[in-house]
Amino acid sequence: MLRRKLIATTALFATFMVASVLRAQTTAPQRAVAATDQKAAPAPRHDISGTWDPGNNGIQPLGPRNMPEDGKPEHQVPYTPLGLEVLNTHKPSNGVRSVLPGETNDPVVYCDPQGMPREDLYELRTTQILQTPLNVYILYEFGRIWRVVWTDGREVPKDPEPRWFGYSIGKWEDDYTFVVETSGIDERTWVDRAGRPHSADLRVEEKFHRVDRDTLELTVTINDPKMYTKPWVALDKLAFKRQPPNFDVREMICSPSEFAEYNKIIGNPASGKGTQ
């Protein structure tokens, strides 16, 4: 009886040891926590800090989630004639106006910075927000870049030197809504993956609304009278779920050398530009 128990225990122990080793060898990279149905705790005041994940809704392959370039009339952006003219010089490698991979002039494909507002409107992934007394930092997974939003009451500079990510100032509209204005954006950036254009006069408004302890919503409005006859909403309450504070955000970096290797093996041959 005792001998049987000993054999059983030893077998169990051995199985446990093997299983532990196997698990250690195949530990998967950390994945974001999905939303649950549980009623969440209330929102803290004046606080959008945390690690926030939008799930697959942030990828936005056809353009912004609320204004994709998909041919539907309600998603037709209100271009001015100049807007349409500049749009047609942008050759994306995805979507309804797609060219072959070897023929695209999408700056982000060549590892130029996404800039604003595209950092919100394409490949928006796990996003971290830190608040200090003078400003708010927003840290993005794609490109591993950060933006600074000044909350010290300053105005955006007059006649600013253009920046890929522009100049941002922010203030609290109410206890749970943080509004950011960005301008002075370099004209080389595309508004989105579809290649919507903007001028130096572009102003982007972001509203970050803390819905409850675990939910943040982002609304993005594009305002550029040179390219669009009226402002349009690119994102309407895109929801982010709060991740645990120990969540490790992946790198997602455009490396010119990796892109060159991709082009050599796949992109150029597929586009008839030379073989493997």
Next chain:
Amino acid sequence: MRNKFIAMFLCVLFVSVPLFAHHGSAAIDTSKKLALKGIVTEWFWANPHCFLKFDVKDDKGKVVHWAAETSNPSDMVNLGWSSQSFKPGDEVTVTVEPVKNGLPIGRVDQVQLANGQILKGRVVF
């Protein structure tokens, strides 16, 4: 009036074209799916696309060097793949949507490993 006409024309053009997935299908023949049995030679885990290189013997015994892309590492992690999913020498069956120009290049639909496990290659939006 002219702008309205242009806008209408563009709308009709857009509506008649099917939706594409995340990483542009312009070069891909999406009507074909080939199941290719082969041996992994390289697993390239990088932006903008990961890609798997594998050798396939055709029916005459000649080796064809295939390369098939997936989405980027962040997407693939969410689908359960990793930089360790393959190593040279692994026996795999790769289901591929090939490119239109007939070269041994394409996009991964799924990969079946030697132990029977299937890794799905498509992101759902």
